[in-house]
């Protein structure tokens with residue numbers, strides 16, 4: 384696991400920690416079959432926001448079903464392959480939206496997945 388230096392984000396620490404934890408838990412779970420499992424956590428700036436990503440070299444998923452990823456109880460793998468309830472990413476999306484951000488993913492079957500969180504870099508004036 385590698386962790387680059389990460390930006391300072393304005394928000395509710397407990398919720399943001401939960402969002403990152405859900406992504407890291409997925410990365411750990413879906414790389415389980417890999418001998419050389421690798422997880423990279425990093426960030427890059429984008430106008431008005433920071434993009435934080437969690438990338439893994441796990442089993443990946445078919446992008447054709449990516450619209451289901453963030454739905455409650457939606458899973459793209461069978462329970463006999465990987466345990467889970469299908470709520471982790473729904474919670475991530477709710478937390479990120481509540482902070483005025485966006486979440487999306489990129490993946491290839493058999494070649495890993497990357498999840499991105501874009502969060503505002505400056506809080507709007509109230």
Ligand SMILES: Nc1ncnc2c1ncn2[C@@H]1O[C@H](COP(=O)(O)OP(=O)(O)OP(=O)(O)O)[C@@H](O)[C@H]1O
Pocket residue numbers: 405409410413439441442443444452457458459460466467468469470471472473495496
């Ligand atoms: N890093 C990943 N690599 C491959 N597939 C993933 C990854 N993260 C999520 N997925 C797919 O997206 C689905 C939804 O993810 P989510 O975290 O919401 O549910 P879960 O991991 O199955 O269960 P839970 O997080 O509730 O324990 C997963 O079932 C899995 O099919």
Ligand SMILES: [Mg+2]
Pocket residue numbers: 405408409467470471472
């Ligand atoms: Mg999960």
